[in-house]
Amino acid sequence: QSTAPMPNDALYQALGAKPGLQALMEVFVAGLKADPRIGVQFKDTKSSYLQEQLVDQFCVVSGGPCKYEGADMKAAHKGMDINKAQFNALVEVLQVAMDARNIPFATQNQLLARLAPMHRDVITAH
Template identity: 55%
Template sequence: MNKLLICLALAAGSLLSSGASLAQTPAPHSDQLYKAFGEKPGLVALMDDFMVRLLADPRTGPHFQPANQQRVKEQLVEQLCALSGGPCVYKGADMKSAHANLDIKKSDFHALVEVLQQSMDAKGIPFRKQNEMLALLAPMNRDIITPAESGTRP
């Protein structure tokens, strides 16, 4: 079921994606998703759990070990807060610039989404609200995944 959710969210994001950065994506009109995630304290707790899981997962850990993990968590909280209709404004780099030289494959992106789902499950976020957030995050895949050269990348 989780794999199906991931595929659906990524497919929806691919269809909706226009290459715009997250900073340019308008927030939903309602703050209901923000409230469902526990507002800012809930997002902070979610990202604390998420970072622990990212670092522990052999698929994602190598991408996050060298990063300033506190800063990554803070930026993720800002992004999710803004996307979910909260009062935050994301001030970090656009996704394309931030990930340009990181050689991120589709499988890396999918692994990150799986880990995020594990964290959302652990924090008791309702499945429907998880889907809503994933649908908002999915369009970033075009800016985060490094384009394949000559079709050799998975």
């Protein structure tokens, strides 16, 4: 009865915990830079920096024991005029990266469901 609630890190574990997220973000950021639709928006991005931010953010989002210290999503994407098609392109690049890392479809969908609400802060153009 007095047991403290266990943090639910099932999704984090399914993603392979920290090493799994690091490997995934390496593939993801490389895919973003190479993407014909949105690659240009990441041309000045330092891959190692963005990967680190994304590892921490996805760790938190999936219930892992991390702290995300980057900008909130609204501030991070302010002035970028990101539209829905660009947002969807990023999601596709993430799906391709998750496939490449052999992440099960159900796990993929759970992660995407937790990222989806961020569209409100990221998309600022039509």
